[in-house]
Amino acid sequence: xENDLNKRLAARLKGLRLDQEIRIxxxxxxxxxxxxxxxxxxxxxxxxxxxxxxxxxxxxxxNDYLDRAIEIGKQHRTIIAxxxxxxxxxxxxxxxxxxxxGGMDIRVVYSPMNALEIAExxxxxxxxxxxxxxxxxxxxxxxxxxxxxxxxxxNFSLLSGNKLTPPAVxxxxxxxxxxxxxxxxxxxxSAIIGAGAWRFISERYGRPCVVSGxxxxxxxxxxxxxxxxxxxxxxxxxxxxxRVVKEEGNLKALEILRQVFRPSDAHWRGIGVIPGSGLxxxxxxxxxxxxxxxxxxxxxPKAAKGCRCGELLRGLITPPECALYGKACTPEEPVGPCxxxxxxxxxxxxxxxxx
Amino acid sequence: xxxxxxxxxxxxxxxxxxxxDTVIRKRFGAGNVQLDDSAILTVGSSSIAxxxxxxxxxxxxxxxxxxxxxxVNGTVNDLAVMGARPLYISCALVLExxxxxADLERILESMxxxxxxxxxxxxTGDTKVVPNGKADKIFIxxxxxxxxxxxxxxxxxxxxxxxxxxxxxxxxxxxxxxxxNNLSFxxxxxxxxxxxNRMIAKIxxxxxxxxxxxxxxxxxxxxxxxxxxxxxxxxxxxLSEEALPVRDEVKGVCGILGIEALYAANxxxxxxxxxxxxxxxxxxxxxxxxxxxxxxxxxxxxTAFPGKAYIETAIGGRRILPxxxxxxxxxxx
Numbered sequence: 215x216e217n218d219l220n221k222r223l224a225a226r227l228k229g230l231r232l233d234q235e236i237r238i239x240x241x242x243x244x245x246x247x248x249x250x251x252x253x254x255x256x257x258x259x260x261x262x263x264x265x266x267x268x269x270x271x272x273x274x275x276x277n278d279y280l281d282r283a284i285e286i287g288k289q290h291r292t293i294i295a296x297x298x299x300x301x302x303x304x305x306x307x308x309x310x311x312x313x314x315x316g317g318m319d320i321r322v323v324y325s326p327m328n329a330l331e332i333a334e335x336x337x338x339x340x341x342x343x344x345x346x347x348x349x350x351x352x353x354x355x356x357x358x359x360x361x362x363x364x365x366x367x368x369n370f371s372l373l374s375g376n377k378l379t380p381p382a383v384x385x386x387x388x389x390x391x392x393x394x395x396x397x398x399x400x401x402x403x404s405a406i407i408g409a410g411a412w413r414f415i416s417e418r419y420g421r422p423c424v425v426s427g428x429x430x431x432x433x434x435x436x437x438x439x440x441x442x443x444x445x446x447x448x449x450x451x452x453x454x455x456x457r458v459v460k461e462e463g464n465l466k467a468l469e470i471l472r473q474v475f476r477p478s479d480a481h482w483r484g485i486g487v488i489p490g491s492g493l494x495x496x497x498x499x500x501x502x503x504x505x506x507x508x509x510x511x512x513x514x515p516k517a518a519k520g521c522r523c524g525e526l527l528r529g530l531i532t533p534p535e536c537a538l539y540g541k542a543c544t545p546e547e548p549v550g551p552c553x554x555x556x557x558x559x560x561x562x563x564x565x566x567x568x569x
Numbered sequence: 570x571x572x573x574x575x576x577x578x579x580x581x582x583x584x585x586x587x588x589x590d591t592v593i594r595k596r597f598g599a600g601n602v603q604l605d606d607s608a609i610l611t612v613g614s615s616s617i618a619x620x621x622x623x624x625x626x627x628x629x630x631x632x633x634x635x636x637x638x639x640x641v642n643g644t645v646n647d648l649a650v651m652g653a654r655p656l657y658i659s660c661a662l663v664l665e666x667x668x669x670x671a672d673l674e675r676i677l678e679s680m681x682x683x684x685x686x687x688x689x690x691x692x693t694g695d696t697k698v699v700p701n702g703k704a705d706k707i708f709i710x711x712x713x714x715x716x717x718x719x720x721x722x723x724x725x726x727x728x729x730x731x732x733x734x735x736x737x738x739x740x741x742x743x744x745x746x747x748x749x750n751n752l753s754f755x756x757x758x759x760x761x762x763x764x765x766n767r768m769i770a771k772i773x774x775x776x777x778x779x780x781x782x783x784x785x786x787x788x789x790x791x792x793x794x795x796x797x798x799x800x801x802x803x804x805x806x807x808l809s810e811e812a813l814p815v816r817d818e819v820k821g822v823c824g825i826l827g828i829e830a831l832y833a834a835n836x837x838x839x840x841x842x843x844x845x846x847x848x849x850x851x852x853x854x855x856x857x858x859x860x861x862x863x864x865x866x867x868x869x870x871x872t873a874f875p876g877k878a879y880i881e882t883a884i885g886g887r888r889i890l891p892x893x894x895x896x897x898x899x900x901x902x
Contacts, residue, residue, distance in 0.1 A: 217811070217883060224884040253810075253886020315573045324750050324826070430884045545893075546583060556827060566888040 223434045224257055232261035236444050237393055238437065239529055241383055242400030243270030243557025244428055250566035252430040254437075262441065265394060265529040268382045268482060271347045271375075272299045272555035274527060276483045279375045280305035281512035282505070283344055284313055286373070290508045292340040293319045295329035299555045300344055302548060306516040326351075326358035326372065333362070333370035342504045345372040349406040352376045352493055353467040356474035359495070359502045373504040374495055377480055379403050380411055381491035385482075387419045392529040396440040397423040401432075401455045406471075408463025409453040416449040423451040425459050474499055483551070484524025523550035526559055533563040540564060582789055582893040606647040606784060607713075609721055616721070618653035620644060621712040629672065629706055631748055633741070633760030636709055637676035639836055641683040641691075642764040643787065644713040649766035650783040650839060652722030652773055653715030658684060660694040663708040666701040676707065687764040689713070722773055724781035728804050730870040731848035733841040735765065735855055736863035737814045738791050742833030743822045752825065758818040763837030768858040772841075772851050779847035785839050789893070792831040794840045795878035796892040806878040808868035808890070831880075832893055842870065 240246055246266055249255040255264065268274050284305055287294050294310065301310045301322065314320040319339075323329050329343035345355045355372060362370045379400065386392070399412050404425045415423050422443035426436035435454055443450060453459055471493075480492025495503035521543070522536040533539050533552070539560060543549035552558035577584040594602045603609065607620035624640045641658060648655040660680065664673065684691050740761040747758055765785065773780055786794040795806040808831075815830050823830050837860060843851050848866050855861030873879070878890040 220884050224886070250888050251882075253880075253882030253884055253888055256886035256888065257884070311575060315575060430882065430886075434884070546577075565891050568889060568891065 220431050220434075223431055223438070224254075227254070227434050227438060228257040228259060230259040230262065230438075230441060232259060232441070235261045235263060236395050236441055237263045237265050238396050238398055238440050239265040239267045239394045240398040241267040241269045241379060242398075242403065243273070243555065244402065245269065245398055245400065245426070245433070246559050247557055247562045247566075248428045249433055250562050252433060254430055254433045255567075257434075258437075262437070265392065266526065266532070266559035267386070267529055268485065268527045269379070269400060270552065270555050270557040270559070271351075271377065272303055273523060273551045273558050274377060274382070274482045274485070275303070275346050275375050275551065276481045276515070277306045277517065278481065278512060278515040279346070279373075280310070281307070281515055282510060283342070283373055284308055284310070284318075285510040285512040286342060286504060286508040287313065287318050287320070289510050290340060292342040292504075292508065293321060293332060293336070294342055294344065295321045295323045295332055296344040297324075297346065298322045299557070300346060302554045303551045304518060304548060306513065326355045327361070329372075330358050330362055330367060330370050333367050334365070337369060340369045340371070340508075342508070343370070343372040344375065346375040348377055348379050348400075348403050349471070350402040352475060353406065353464075353471045356470045359474050359499050360470070362502055363499065368501070371502045371504040371507050372495070374475070374493055376475065376493035377482065378477065378491050378493065380407070380414070381488050382482060382485060383415065385485055385488045385491075386528060387415065387421070389528070394421060394529065395444045396421050398433075398436050398440065399423050399425045399451075401425060401427045401458060404453075404455065404459045404463070406464050406467050408461055409451065409459055410461045411463065413451050416451045420449045422449050425451070425453040425455050427455040427458065482527070484527040518549045521550040523552045523560075526552055533560040536560070540568065580788060580893070582793065586892075605651065605723075607651045607653065607715070609651065609717065616717040618648045618651045618715045618717060619712070620647040621710065622647060623708060623710040625705060625708050626745070627705055628748065629676070631760055632744055632758065634762035634836070635676055635679050636707060637680035638683045638762050640709040640711045641680050641687065641689070642762055642836060643785075644711040645687045645689060645764040645766050646785040646839070648713050648715035649764075649769045650722070650785055651715070651717070652720060652783075653717050654770070655687065655689045655713055655715040655766050657692045657714045658689050659710075659712045660691050661710040662694070662696045663704050663710075664696065664698045665704040665706050666698060668706050673707065676709075683764065687766055719773075719777060722780055722783055724778070726781050726798065726802075726804065726842050726870055728870050728872050729845050730781060730842050731845055731866050732795070732806060732808065732868035732870070733843055733848060733852055733855075734791065734814065734865060734867050735768065735839045735841070735861045736761065736837075737816050737819070738786070738835060738838065739815060739819045739823065739830030739833035741836040742790065743819045743828070743830065746826060746828070746833075747822045750826070752822060758816070758822065761835055761837035763860050765837065765839050765860055768855060768860045769839065771858065772854055775854055776843070776847050776851055779844040779851065780841055781844065782842040783839050786835050788834050790830070790832040790834060791840060792829070792878060792890040793892060795890065798842065799876055799878055801876060803875050804870050804872055805874040805876065806868060807871045807873065808878070808880045810880055810882045812865055812867045814863045814865050814867075831890060845869075
């Protein structure tokens with residue numbers, strides 16, 4: 215029964231006839247992959263285009279972040295605890311995978327609490343957690359710091375590369391480089407910050423938005439709704455993920471986040487420095503801030519030649535338009551981060567779309 | 570930086586295949602080294618299957634089995650999928666200084682009881698002890714010999730053939746991953762570790778001409794096996810998402826870790842390519858055995874995307890199932 219309904223929804227999307235191109239940006243890396251994985255992208259009618267946005271945390275992390283992490287690992291001999299996605303991302307001159315093969319102590323963890331547990335189990339060694347992620351992961355990272363303080367753990371710190379998504383979307387809209395008719399907004403991020411945090415897009419920039427979940431029917435409904443809103447030029451923000459997302463978000467998580475972090479200017483790959491788009495560890499918790507605890511001067515960052523991840527993250531190109539895509543840049547030998555992370559647009563295209 | 574061995578070289582994905590081709594076979598002779606589950610050799614007037622496999626796993630005991638059981642079943646299955654009757658197995662042990670004798674004995678008991686149940690004899694072996702820290706408790710290598718009584722179970726695959734799996738997919742891989750990550754809600758999830766030679770003998774006896782190919786989808790999972798089947802061919806392999814037997818617990822752990830069950834390891838399953846006419850009959854026969862009670866037709870050989878494996882999702886969209894470079898890593902959010 216449920217499946218019949220889904221198939222009917224699928225038929226409606228496939229049967230749409232658009233007399234002009236409608237370009238929808240998805241702002242979440244999980245959406246990027248789920249559009250492929252569920253097969254929904256295969257149903258898109260002609261003239262409906264999905265523009266990949268800056269929604270993959272690994273992808274938007276600039277080289278200088280990893281350069282610093284590796285330099286700290288080298289000079290201070292810390293254990294580096296990281297999410298798996300980061301392992302193969304090229305830094306300016308190396309990668310965590312290469313450093314690991316060369317003997318650096320790098321551990322893959324599934325949550326910042328795992329990193330804290332490592333620190334407790336090995337009190338003689340400094341453990342630095344690479345804190346990369348959006349609003350979804352930041353509260354967990356804040357909790358790890360609060361726990362470390364509570365438990366009196368002295369050898370735990372995190373290197374904040376945390377970022378906030380609405381300022382990045384606003385930067386893209388303000389730059390006006392790319393035509394975007396509407397947005398599929400990230401379900402997980404919105405669960406934390408609330409649907410209300412996105413209303414500026416329809417109010418100030420005149421684009422319709424849908425907060426969407428991740429299952430096939432969520433994605434199809436989101437696209438059908440957006441096409442309808444674009445056609446009728448109705449600039450609204452509609453929350454279609456009400457089973458998870460509230461207008462005001464998760465107040466408890468936001469409170470913890472703000473207790474530990476404060477907004478800062480942050481550097482995004484391809485976009486540059488966006489005011490108020492990063493999260494720095496507050497001074498009260500400076501002892502857990504790896505950037506302060508381990509001062510180093512990383513080498514001058516170097517961009518990979520020919521890599522167009524930056525333009526991709528601004529919605530200017532699709533992966534196959536990059537000359538390196540699938541040739542010099544593959545998941546085995548990635549040149550840019552968008553080919554590494556499973557939420558990266560290049561990796562998603564390469565994995566699901568190379569026919 | 571000098572090229573070094575990375576974890577991906579042992580993952581059953583692209584990196585491993587490249588290493589086997591360009592580093593190993595190149596030296597041993599591509600003509601000598603057979604790439605199938607077992608090598609088929611002629612000794613006197615007999616045709617035999619010969620295989621070897623090394624087992625390392627953390628933890629060494631897990632729900633549904635242990636490293637010893639894994640070693641016996643893995644080798645028995647590699648022989649059985651060629652159409653061979655497994656007969657003899659060797660057992661070489663690399664033991665880390667400090668391993669509990671009780672653990673070693675428990676593993677050996679488990680090997681013996683599994684070998685008895687599969688009808689094979691463990692006939693030779695070796696032991697080595699390495700200093701503390703130079704191995705992960707215990708590594709086991711098992712080689713196996715089986716006899717081809719009738720024929721090698723390999724035939725030409727053609728469009729229209731069906732893809733069959735003998736039961737739920739991803740159980741072993743996700744049980745281990747859940748255990749390693751202390752996902753406490755995953756209770757009830759266990760490895761599918763089992764020997765399949767008896768079930769395979771039943772279906773190859775009944776349908777010797779229809780069964781064109783069999784492989785146990787261990788490392789790299791079902792998707793990797795399908796890629797091996799279609800690589801360089803003029804046909805493609807299509808899976809139907811709706812037909813795939815996946816346990817809810819496995820789906821749950823996959824969802825949390827961002828991993829696809831189609832790429833997760835199985836240790837007691839077989840993928841079969843069979844002629845269209847007999848596919849349902851084969852599944853029916855498999856379902857009468859305990860190892861094959863959840864068997865199902867999960868797809869077919871098509872011509873839509875030559876050389877590729879792909880899946881038709883529940884809503885009717887399609888996507889490619891590529892050969893992964895290496896093991897899937899859990900995601901950030």
